[in-house]
Amino acid sequence: MKVKLGLLYGGKSAEHRVSLQTALAVTKALDMNKFDVHPIYINDQGAWVRGGQLTAPAQDVKALELSKGENVISPVSLNKELFPANQSGEDQSIDVIFPLLHGPNGEDGTVQGLLELMNIPYVGNGVLSSAAGMDKVIMKNLFAQAGLKQAKYLSFIRKEWDQQKEELMNSIEEKLGYPCFVKPANLGSSVGISKCRNRQELETACVEAFQFDRKLVIEEGIIGREIEIGILGNDEPECSVAGEIAPKKDFYDYKAKYEDGDTALIIPAELSDAQYEDLKEQAIRAFKAIDGAGLVRADFFLTSNGEFLINEVNTMPGFTPFSMFPLMWQHTGISYPELIEKLVSLALERHEQKQSIKHTF
Known part of the structure; x- marks a missing residue:
């Protein structure tokens, strides 16, 4: 039985274009023999537009920018209990949503809260961890509480x-x-x-x-190497190999990330065994500090005296061709398609656990 996977992308956010690039990359990686892939586009005005089932990867970003004239929907129509079929009797429900949204109105817990209310499984972090991971001040406060060292x-x-x-x-x-x-x-x-x-x-x-x-x-400003590591899992998170960003510019800006690829990504990063173990321990501590689920990319500085300072965590790291998160897992032994399948499996696992929670007494 194929999984009906809804790809939710776009969003009313300054990171709208980034989300489109992520969605394009994911469609190219999905195994269409295992998934029925349904694109759901949130345009820059906040309208939800559902496209027809994909039978092949999207050719370019433009193909994913669905017009409002196609099929504007209410998000609640994705709930199989409320809307088991359309007027023609066709099942319109989705088994699991993959929110490929970056920034506010998508990565910040808002969409996650909506999906929770509709009781629809979704990939990635929940409401609290998404919100905490988006607000850098709240995130830093939680890291301080967890005893993680960071920049002033x-x-x-x-x-x-x-x-x-x-x-x-x-x-x-x-x-x-x-x-x-x-x-x-x-x-x-x-x-x-x-x-x-x-x-x-x-x-x-x-x-x-x-x-x-x-x-x-x-x-x-911290003088140090920029080291990143991927975290995958729910209650028993695991870490990827580490990666290092060596920007040719002053810092790893938007253009270097998404447009010209003018940055060296060193995978695996050159670390001693002791440094790597220290990095993993701190990354998992950060994951647990925000009550993470599914996936997180944790970003650190490694100073000249060998000390790791956590910079931030990203609760929905990009999946573009230049993205560090899937590349680190590829070097760890999990291919891009396998990574997506793992994330969907983790989403369904977490959703099943939630169904056992009592809501009456």
């Missing part, structure tokens, strides 16, 4: 910036110094991130970042 940081909201800009910049210079990094608190894929070397760049970067979020996080 400050955070503030737009209202505070408007009222006390000079005081905030003074505080950044005093506590973090230059260079520092300005980031929207609730965004990924390096969107809106700037490296600042002086006050003028700092002010410009904050104004730019506030276009994408009401809250910013400012981090001290």
